[in-house]
Amino acid sequence: MKLAFALMLAAAPVGPALAQDAAETARNDKLGQAVRLIQGGQPQQAIDLLNPLIVEYQGLYRGEKQKLCQVEDYETAAYASLPGGKDAMLVDGGWCIALWGKGFAMIDLNQLDGAILFLERAVTMAPLHPHYLSELGYAYQAQKQWQxxxxxxxxxxxxxxxxxxxxxxxxxxxxxxxxxxxxxxxxxxxxxxxxxxxxxxxxxxxxxxxxxxxxxxxxxxxxxxx
Known part of the structure; x- marks a missing residue:
């Protein structure tokens, strides 16, 4: 994903169009900071910021129910056509941005196996998002897994x-x-x-x-x- 696009995502409200509380605003601010750190060539510092943020998102949405990120309006509507999509829990799109950000940063650190784990999670939760799919495709390309x-x-x-x-x-x-x-x-x-x-x-x-x-x-x- 282009970092400029990621910055736009991280700066924008994610999830339902409701007034943000202080905790949500703080999470979005951290996402923006993490993307700027990656953009500034500081991937490890970005990971250090994203790790507790990912844990926080996990704590917000507990349970075994399938989770799908509410990133774009068109994706949310299309989720209904996916297996189990109608019954899935829609979660804050910031969670997927955080997963993508950690994966992106790990690619910069040449930690491809770890990067793939987090990018796979982002794609699982946002299966219709072209940027996450392409980023995962790039990671496998770097591993020479061409097909x-x-x-x-x-x-x-x-x-x-x-x-x-x-x-x-x-x-x-x-x-x-x-x-x-x-x-x-x-x-x-x-x-x-x-x-x-x-x-x-x-x-x-x-x-x-x-x-x-x-x-x-x-x-x-x-x-x-x-």
């Missing part, structure tokens, strides 16, 4: 269809780029090219995408020459 990464990015691209405007464009670009990168590693250059060209339609001046397309051309030339 697993691809599947998560594909879920993120599908989830992005519920978004709109510039936000949807950013979500799709990230998901399609991740899928294309995985396809290259899986030896599927044609499929990768299709996805990169879809990305280029969204961001025509994106040099990173152009570089990947050039790499595909070079790989094809090498194959012909061998």
């Amino acid at each position: 697993r990464s691809y599947d998560l990015y594909a879920r993120a691209a599908d989830a992005a269809k519920r978004e709109s405007g510039e936000r949807q464009k950013k979500s799709l670009r990230r998901a399609w780029f991740g899928m294309a990168y995985d396809q290259i590693e899986l030896g599927r250059l044609d499929e990768a090219e299709v996805l990169f060209r879809k990305c280029l339609e969204l961001t025509p001046d994106d040099q990173k995408i152009k570089d990947e397309l050039q790499y595909i051309s070079e790989q094809r030339a090498k194959k012909k020459a061998s």
